[in-house]
Amino acid sequence: MIEITNISKSFNGTSVLENISGTFDRGITNLIIGASGTGKSVLLKCIVGLIIPETGEVLYDGRSFLKADKEEKAQMRREIGMLFQGGALFDSKNIEENVMFPLDLLTDMKKDEKLDRVNNVLSRVGLENINKKMPSEISGGQKKRVGIARAIVNDINYLFCDEPNSGLDPRTSLLIDELIQEITHELNVTTIVVTHDMNSVMGIGEHIIYLEKGKKLWEGNSDTVLTSNQEDLEEFIFASKFMKKLRKTL
Numbered sequence: 001m002i003e004i005t006n007i008s009k010s011f012n013g014t015s016v017l018e019n020i021s022g023t024f025d026r027g028i029t030n031l032i033i034g035a036s037g038t039g040k041s042v043l044l045k046c047i048v049g050l051i052i053p054e055t056g057e058v059l060y061d062g063r064s065f066l067k068a069d070k071e072e073k074a075q076m077r078r079e080i081g082m083l084f085q086g087g088a089l090f091d092s093k094n095i096e097e098n099v100m101f102p103l104d105l106l107t108d109m110k111k112d113e114k115l116d117r118v119n120n121v122l123s124r125v126g127l128e129n130i131n132k133k134m135p136s137e138i139s140g141g142q143k144k145r146v147g148i149a150r151a152i153v154n155d156i157n158y159l160f161c162d163e164p165n166s167g168l169d170p171r172t173s174l175l176i177d178e179l180i181q182e183i184t185h186e187l188n189v190t191t192i193v194v195t196h197d198m199n200s201v202m203g204i205g206e207h208i209i210y211l212e213k214g215k216k217l218w219e220g221n222s223d224t225v226l227t228s229n230q231e232d233l234e235e236f237i238f239a240s241k242f243m244k245k246l247r248k249t250l
């Protein structure tokens with residue numbers, strides 16, 4: 001479980017996040033949603049420790065990330081898997097080397113052990129026999145799967161995904177969402193997904209936090225999101241023609 005309390009952050013005097021608090025439980029897909037530029041990525045970066053907020057606290061199962069010493073931070077980092085926007089694979093490394101990278105960086109496992117682990121996670125994300133391919137030789141959806149394999153190759157407790165569906169068609173997006181949700185349930189990890197994809201919101205929104213201009217305006221799940229009676233959220237949800245039509249049937 002991750003708890004955040006009163007997270008605030010500004011850049012050059014402009015407030016980007018204002019007093020955001022919330023709890024992200026283990027074993028479910030937690031979503032941070034909202035329009036472009038509303039502070040979702042900055043909030044995720046504050047949670048992961050890539051940005052230090054001006055105020056607030058981030059607790060990883062009771063452990064303060066912000067107050068942790070070097071060793072504790074290193075331990076917590078080993079427990080974190082991150083799926084970056086666009087997959088962020090190293091173009092010059094093959095798939096096996098890409099997935100092995102966190103093990104090379106953060107563990108002293110033997111080569112055989114690492115290879116076993118890499119093959120296990122590649123098989124878990126439905127990719128076998130592509131170890132020696134280069135990122136340029138595989139599709140966008142496969143790249144995301146490799147990114148997920150790399151995120152879970154360590155024995156993680158926390159999984160963070162920044163716009164996991166960016167650049168994918170709706171069908172592939174759905175498969176990636178389902179994979180993230182299955183892995184969250186299977187590994188019983190605390191997962192936080194940043195997205196503005198409505199299919200993700202409806203498909204895997206087991207817990208949703210809605211941000212608008214740096215403030216948390218609503219919290220709920222995919223069952224309650226369509227009937228929130230929250231004006232800004234409704235504008236966000238029912239932005240497309242299709243959703244406007246759907247709204248009339250509710």
Ligand SMILES: Nc1ncnc2c1ncn2[C@@H]1O[C@H](COP(=O)(O)OP(=O)(O)OP(=O)(O)O)[C@@H](O)[C@H]1O
Nearest residue numbers: 011012016034035036037038039040041042043196
């Ligand atoms: N390092 C930075 N320096 C200055 N401003 C920043 C920095 N990072 C983010 N911002 C600003 O903070 C605001 C929120 O950005 P953020 O990337 O969190 O939005 P977002 O909700 O994730 O948007 P999108 O869905 O488009 O990715 C934006 O106005 C952005 O320009």
